[in-house]
Amino acid sequence: MPNDQTTIDPAEIEKFQAMAAEWWDPNGKFKPLHMLNPCRLDYITGQIASEFERDLAAERPFEGLRLLDIGCGGGLLAEPMTRLGAEVVGADAAERNIPVARLHAEEQGLGIDYRHTTAEALAADGEVFDVVLNMEVVEHVSDPQAYLKACHDLLKPGGLMVCSTLNRNPKSYLFAIIGAEHVMRWLPKGTHEWKKFITPDELFDLLRNAGLDPVDKKGMVFNPVTWSWGLSVRDLSVNYVTASIRPGAET
Amino acid sequence: MTSDTDVLIAGGGLNGAALALALASGGLSVTVVDPAPVKVRKRAGFDGRSYALALASKRVLAALGLWEALKADAQPMLEIKVSDGRAGEGASPFVLEFDHAELDEGPMGYMVEDRHLRPALLAALEKSDGITRVDGLSVTDHSAGAAGVEVTLSNAQTLTAACLVAADGRESPTRSRTGIGRVAWGYGQTALVCAIGHTRDHGGIAHQFFMPAGPLAVLPLKGRRSSIVWTERAGRAEEINALDDTGYLDVLRPRFGSFLGDIDLAGARFTYPLGLSLAHAFVADRVALLGDAAHAVHPIAGQGLNAGLRDVAALAEVLVEAHRRGEDIGRRDVLERYQLWRRFDATALAVATDGFNRLFSNDNSILRLGRDLGLGLVGAAPALRRGFMREAAGLTGALPRLAEGRPL
Numbered sequence: 331m332p333n334d335q336t337t338i339d340p341a342e343i344e345k346f347q348a349m350a351a352e353w354w355d356p357n358g359k360f361k362p363l364h365m366l367n368p369c370r371l372d373y374i375t376g377q378i379a380s381e382f383e384r385d386l387a388a389e390r391p392f393e394g395l396r397l398l399d400i401g402c403g404g405g406l407l408a409e410p411m412t413r414l415g416a417e418v419v420g421a422d423a424a425e426r427n428i429p430v431a432r433l434h435a436e437e438q439g440l441g442i443d444y445r446h447t448t449a450e451a452l453a454a455d456g457e458v459f460d461v462v463l464n465m466e467v468v469e470h471v472s473d474p475q476a477y478l479k480a481c482h483d484l485l486k487p488g489g490l491m492v493c494s495t496l497n498r499n500p501k502s503y504l505f506a507i508i509g510a511e512h513v514m515r516w517l518p519k520g521t522h523e524w525k526k527f528i529t530p531d532e533l534f535d536l537l538r539n540a541g542l543d544p545v546d547k548k549g550m551v552f553n554p555v556t557w558s559w560g561l562s563v564r565d566l567s568v569n570y571v572t573a574s575i576r577p578g579a580e581t
Numbered sequence: 582m583t584s585d586t587d588v589l590i591a592g593g594g595l596n597g598a599a600l601a602l603a604l605a606s607g608g609l610s611v612t613v614v615d616p617a618p619v620k621v622r623k624r625a626g627f628d629g630r631s632y633a634l635a636l637a638s639k640r641v642l643a644a645l646g647l648w649e650a651l652k653a654d655a656q657p658m659l660e661i662k663v664s665d666g667r668a669g670e671g672a673s674p675f676v677l678e679f680d681h682a683e684l685d686e687g688p689m690g691y692m693v694e695d696r697h698l699r700p701a702l703l704a705a706l707e708k709s710d711g712i713t714r715v716d717g718l719s720v721t722d723h724s725a726g727a728a729g730v731e732v733t734l735s736n737a738q739t740l741t742a743a744c745l746v747a748a749d750g751r752e753s754p755t756r757s758r759t760g761i762g763r764v765a766w767g768y769g770q771t772a773l774v775c776a777i778g779h780t781r782d783h784g785g786i787a788h789q790f791f792m793p794a795g796p797l798a799v800l801p802l803k804g805r806r807s808s809i810v811w812t813e814r815a816g817r818a819e820e821i822n823a824l825d826d827t828g829y830l831d832v833l834r835p836r837f838g839s840f841l842g843d844i845d846l847a848g849a850r851f852t853y854p855l856g857l858s859l860a861h862a863f864v865a866d867r868v869a870l871l872g873d874a875a876h877a878v879h880p881i882a883g884q885g886l887n888a889g890l891r892d893v894a895a896l897a898e899v900l901v902e903a904h905r906r907g908e909d910i911g912r913r914d915v916l917e918r919y920q921l922w923r924r925f926d927a928t929a930l931a932v933a934t935d936g937f938n939r940l941f942s943n944d945n946s947i948l949r950l951g952r953d954l955g956l957g958l959v960g961a962a963p964a965l966r967r968g969f970m971r972e973a974a975g976l977t978g979a980l981p982r983l984a985e986g987r988p989l
Contacts, residue, residue, distance in 0.1 A: 356914035364914055371906035386905045387608050410907025437727045438909065439583035557921075 342429070349426070350434040353404025360404070362516040367406055369550050369559035370465060370571065374407070374492050375414065377546065377573045378461055381490045390415030398459040398484060400449050401467040405431040405442065412440045416461070420444040421452060450476070453483040460486055464493040465571075468533070469526045478540040487578030491542060494550070494571035498527035502568045530566050542574040584729045586612040586713065587910065588900065589742035591720040591732075591755050593617065596872035596889040597748030598702040602645045603893055605711035607901030607989040609910075612740060613712060614732075616719040629776040629848030630695035631808040633658070633787070633800055638890040639691055640986035650701045656803045657688035659785035688785075692800050692808060720745075720755060725867040730911060744900065744911035745868050751858050753874035759865045767856040770795050771818035773811040774851040775829075776802065780842030783807055790837060795855075797836055806847050809833065815854065822852050863924055864916035869896055875923070888926075894981035895922045901989045922979070 356364045375386055384391040393415035399408045402420030404427065412418045412435070420431055425446045435442040445452075449464075462484050471477045481491055496506050503524050510516045528536070534544045549562035550569040561571075588604055590597045593615025601611045634642070634655075642648050706712055715734065722733040723745055730745045747755035756763070772795075783801040790797045795812025802808055811833065813821060821832050826846050834844065858877040863870045872889030899919045903910045982989060 356912065356917075368903075368906060368908070371908065375906055389608065409909070413907040413909075439728060558918075 349430045392416035395460040397461040399463045449480040453480040462491045482540045485576035496527045544574040546573040584741045592748035600893045603897035614715045635887040637984040644983045655691040661787045663789045730867040747874040748871040751873040751877040763860045765858040770855045772853045776848040777844045778847040863920040867911035894983035
């Protein structure tokens with residue numbers, strides 16, 4: 331990848347620094363994502379560890395794994411995955427996120443390959459990965475089936491995709507749209523279109539049609555007492571996360 | 582990571598050393614900067630200092646692999662008797678007894694001497710691969726940045742870490758530098774601490790007498806020895822401490838009567854002025870306060886080290902979990918999980934011990950009657966008594982894994 335860091339003018343860098351600070355401020359605009367992050371990371375690290383037989387207590391347990399983070403934003407997942415030893419490509423369709431994420435990773439001393447591109451474009455280039463992270467993206471795309479097919483193509487046989495999204499039911503309307511956008515103002519109004527939310531059954535059908543084997547699903551539930559998110563086996567009513575495997579690994 | 586070490590701990594006392602061991606057991610690299618030269622820490626004679634370890638603290642030490650080395654010299658506390666007394670009068674008829682038979686988990690706690698605990702911690706530190714020790718130097722400055730914290734030592738050397746832990750005591754210079762304020766007040770009381778030998782067996786029973794000048798605790802040590810923590814008004818304590826050993830014992834003897842037979846001194850004497858200190862926050866960017874740096878309480882129930890070891894267990898669990906997720910362990914939102922976990926507990930302890938002390942350290946006859954009745958009531962209600970016992974044993978609240986005796 332050509333590094334275009336040096337061709338950016340200083341005024342732009344200042345702007346990106348401000349945006350990076352915004353992305354990474356635990357009490358700022360992306361606070362809801364920071365609050366959700368430990369829960370997402372618990373699921374992701376647990377799934378990768380069990381699929382690839384890695385010991386999370388080991389130093390750099392994900393060494394040797396190539397990982398794609400789709401919709402990487404400021405790098406909230408890409409950075410932890412890099413610290414754990416994975417070789418990470420962060421992709422975002424929003425061009426402005428890329429220099430912001432790059433700048434922050436550089437500050438942290440982390441080498442991450444951030445690209446302004448899409449899953450479809452990466453698949454067309456023939457890129458392949460051991461792990462694809464597909465977190466809170468599928469409810470924003472126009473053609474989920476075509477998008478998930480591209481994600482399938484990005485996986486090596488035996489590769490793992492972790493995909494999270496929002497369920498579609500009256501409760502998720504109340505919590506994710508009315509609660510998060512209008513009452514708590516955790517998210518800007520219009521962040522989500524409820525009609526594009528996907529039920530777990532629909533998602534599993536889409537994953538299967540894309541050629542993937544869904545192997546796990548868990549709810550991500552906010553606990554107002556501890557003011558933190560946790561994984562739930564039973565409650566997938568609003569936020570949920572799934573794991574699926576591209577079949578065909580030699581065993 | 583580009584830092585020299587994951588976590589740098591300022592202060593190599595009991596809490597700092599225990600945290601280093603806990604973090605290293607979870608796979609983090611740790612540097613302990615200890616101003617005391619190692620020889621001072623290692624001196625082995627009995628100096629009279631000992632700790633009343635709550636059950637939860639014993640479990641933390643066991644999970645860190647230290648209990649095997651300690652247990653032969655640890656005295657189980659089988660029973661705690663609390664009574665209201667006045668010098669020369671003996672205990673009031675209202676006595677509160679906590680018997681470990683009411684607690685499923687075994688003894689309520691253990692008395693462990695400093696001469697055993699400190700060397701056990703130091704030996705474990707030396708054996709641990711993940712721990713670097715810097716002895717005889719102190720942390721003189723630190724500056725928190727986006728990627729880590731740069732720490733300056735007293736020899737002008739600098740080290741970088743993802744997170745700096747202040748285990749540098751009640752007057753924590755790290756806390757001051759960080760700009761975290763605190764509430765603090767003295768009680769005008771001083772604790773006189775000594776160990777005594779006695780001619781009768783203590784039977785593993787700990788006694789707490791509430792005297793008008795302050796509480797007197799008699800805590801059983803191995804053999805026919807006990808540790809005395811004895812609180813007096815500051816001026817009076819100085820007078821007593823200025824006496825020779827014979828004079829000192831003459832003042833002490835009538836305070837708890839003759840139930841242990843003849844007594845003599847079995848180690849050095851210490852005095853500690855009592856005061857409460859509570860930091861406004863336990864964390865800042867890349868900095869976490871541990872033990873006395875965060876909260877120092879009146880040692881009325883021997884809860885100082887116990888509260889510190891709870892901090893150790895909670896902070897170690899938060900940092901090790903964050904590290905295993907690949908999170909930046911010095912980030913404020915990570916450290917705030919520790920603060921959320923510990924601050925309520927530590928504040929409640931400070932308020933409770935403060936209230937307890939104010940209630941008991943006086944000779945007002947109405948209060949005296951009230952607290953005697955209160956002790957009697959608690960004594961009469963088994964559920965309430967068990968509640969007190971579980972609290973004192975450190976078995977309440979959301980327990981960190983180490984405090985349940987489980988590894989990280």
